[in-house]
Amino acid sequence: MTRSFLRDDDLSPDEQAEVLELAAKLKADPYAARPLEGPQSVAVIFDKPTLRTQVSFTTGIAHLGGYPMMIDGNLAKIGKRESVADTARVIGRQASAIVWRTYAQSDLAEMAQYVGVPVVNALTDDFHPCQILADLLTMREKLGELAGKTFAYVGDGANNMAHSYLLGCASAGMHVRIGSPSGYTPRADIVADAEAIAAQTGGSVTLTDDPQAAAEGADVLATDTWVSMGQEDEAAEREAPFVPFQINAELLALAAPDAVVLHCLPAYRGKEITAEVIDGPQSAVWDEAENRLHAQKALLTWLLERP
Numbered sequence: 001m002t003r004s005f006l007r008d009d010d011l012s013p014d015e016q017a018e019v020l021e022l023a024a025k026l027k028a029d030p031y032a033a034r035p036l037e038g039p040q041s042v043a044v045i046f047d048k049p050t051l052r053t054q055v056s057f058t059t060g061i062a063h064l065g066g067y068p069m070m071i072d073g074n075l076a077k078i079g080k081r082e083s084v085a086d087t088a089r090v091i092g093r094q095a096s097a098i099v100w101r102t103y104a105q106s107d108l109a110e111m112a113q114y115v116g117v118p119v120v121n122a123l124t125d126d127f128h129p130c131q132i133l134a135d136l137l138t139m140r141e142k143l144g145e146l147a148g149k150t151f152a153y154v155g156d157g158a159n160n161m162a163h164s165y166l167l168g169c170a171s172a173g174m175h176v177r178i179g180s181p182s183g184y185t186p187r188a189d190i191v192a193d194a195e196a197i198a199a200q201t202g203g204s205v206t207l208t209d210d211p212q213a214a215a216e217g218a219d220v221l222a223t224d225t226w227v228s229m230g231q232e233d234e235a236a237e238r239e240a241p242f243v244p245f246q247i248n249a250e251l252l253a254l255a256a257p258d259a260v261v262l263h264c265l266p267a268y269r270g271k272e273i274t275a276e277v278i279d280g281p282q283s284a285v286w287d288e289a290e291n292r293l294h295a296q297k298a299l300l301t302w303l304l305e306r307p
Ligand code: NVA
Pocket: 123, 128, 159, 160, 161, 224, 225, 227, 228, 229, 264, 265, 266
């Protein structure tokens, strides 16, 4: 059966561990996997802005022996010129996989339903699961075994990063804390799914509106922009509620002494994180950005080489 990666829990906890193990191997030996030899093409489609995702997928697909077929979402107008299903039927006859950044999770699901090859979520309004694989790889490098460690995210609890951290870190057996202002809390169904996963893996899920309580003793402290792509019109109203949730030296001092700081980037210094912290010694953001490459190569290899 063709498998896709539309949200973090499309990989079981054991499968997530396999992908992370493979990612570490490919980081050490970048050309060890060649599932796209030919080269076969992978359609890489962006309906929203990108930098890290484009760089890491195009580089990674080339490392895997394949050809990254870049499709400009503004030209393709998927779901507007023709249905997502019809687009899927066309691309699936030629490409070996699809990597798609778009708005609606339901469009991604429709693509996966009709395409017949693996579909990878390169960010939607709801989830950013490739970023979480990279973050988990980074945390493994810095902290070793992840099960039982405490992961704290402060900021917009209703965005794609918060939702993916809930599912992905719970799958890794971590204690996940989300600190967010009221009105910006995670979706209830995703929290319930994360709690169900945590019950299996020995992790836990805690929601709070107190950033200090979220950060207290945490092994990892993460944040993301207060204004996600597509929310630019809300930028002014999204400032005040989030100010207490900034990662700054005071908040970081509450975390574990060697706590690792993560940010998926792009970062807005002076907003969700201070320059002192993101450019400081506990920040792992550049390793995190590089690890997109290794994690996504492992994911694509795992999806393509499944029997
Ligand atoms: N929450 C952010 C993540 C950017 C990588 C956004 O969707 O814009």
